[in-house]
Amino acid sequence: MDGVTFGVLVAFIQYARQFFRPIQGLSEKFNTLQSALASSERIFSVLDTETKVKETNNPKQIKNPQGKIEFENVWFKYNEDEEWILKDISFVAEPGDDIALVGATGAGKTTIxxxxxxxxxxxxxxxxLDGVDIRDLTLHDLRSHFGLVLQDNALFSGSILDNITLGHPEITREQVIEAAHKVEAHRFIEKLPETYDYVLQERGASLSMGQRQLICFVRALVYDPEILILDEATSSVDSETEALVTESSRLMMEGRTSIVVAHRLSxxxxxxxxxxxxxxxxxxxxxxxxxxxxxxxxxxxLYELQYKDQLVAG
Incomplete structure (x- = not known):
């Protein structure tokens, strides 16, 4: 029996590889399919979840919004079998008031x-809100009176202008620039390539933390809300950036009812x-x-804990 030549051996190996390549491709596609099925199951689970916050059938409207907020003996817990998260909360914020919420983690500040x-x-x-129970307002109408800035920056892929307007057709470029001037954001935006048309990476990764936060401030301000809410808006920035962000927030709060949640008492x-x-x-x-x-x-x-080093030095 004649031996196998080197050329035949190489050809056999190549044919064997070509034979198994489609099988490997099928296994990869199967893994992708399994992953997609698991993701779709979670997505449809969210879509099928019934909302607990119901819209009223006979909504009211606030004809002349001023920004007055009234909490009257409010009790709240997230689940029926849990303890009360908020207990008999009552306070009034008059139009233009600047209200701050402080306390330890878990005290109920963000829940408010x-x-x-x-x-x-x-x-x-x-x-x-302005004498109308918020449950008598549509969710869209209620939330249209608020400007909200959170600790986490909610920025998306797209231009700075689109991130600020969120595609609202009635907000002009001039209004965005005016709002950016008010919170000291225009200075760094105009230095960027293409300025307001500069395209951000996902979550604004190409900007610093302070710059991302200032863009969120412009977004909240450009809608001209009666009430401004800042929830730990400076907790993720350094001391130098905090000073700029704090000054910007003060400019935003002028003439508006403001609720500020903060750990830093400064x-x-x-x-x-x-x-x-x-x-x-x-x-x-x-x-x-x-x-x-x-x-x-x-x-x-709380004040002494945060400033104990300064108090001792003094």
Whole structure:
């Protein structure tokens, strides 16, 4: 029997590889299909979830919005079998007031924002906007009165202009530039290639943290809301950027009702009223100077913890 030549051996190996290549391709496609099926299951699960926040059948409208907020004996918990997250919360924010919420993590500060925007419905009490119960407003109408800036920057792939207007056809380029000037964002935007047409990467990765936050400020301001909500808006930036962002937020809050959630007490010392949250309750209320003078007060302890090094040095 004659031996196999080298050429025949090489050809055999090549044919064998070509034979298994489609099988390998099928296995890769099967893995992709399995991954897609798992993802689609999660997507349809979200789409099929029934919303707990119901629209009213007879909505009311606020004809002359001023920005007055009233919490009356509000109780709230996320699930029926949990303990109360908020307990008998009552306060009034008059039009133009600057209200700050402070307290330890889990005290209920962000929850107040969530129920004010009707991301969740309360179990007891009432929340009113300009004298109208927020449950009597459509969700679109209610949320149109608010400008919201969160700790996490919600930026998308696309131009800076599109990220600010979110595709709203009635907001002009001139309005965006005017708003950017007010919060000191125009200075860095005009230095970018193509300025307001500069295309951002996903989540604004090509910008610094402070720049991303300033763009979110412009977005909130350009809609000209009656009420501004800042939820930990400076917690992720350095001290130098914090000073710029804090000054920008003060410019935004002029003439608007503002609710500011903050861990850094330096950002809310000029607030008209500070509400100190503890275990779901409002334990203290007053200006910075009033609260700092309260013996054994919660706010005073928080202040001393944050500034203990400075106090010792002084």
């Amino acid at each position: 924002i969530n129920i004010l925007m009707r991301f969740y419905d309360i179990q007891k009490g009432s929340i009113k 950002t809310i010392q000029h607030a008209d009223r500070i509400l100190v949250m503890h275990k779901g309750e409002i334990r203290e209320s007053g200006s910075h100077q009033e609260l700092i003078l309260q013996e054994n007060g919660i706010y005073k302890k």
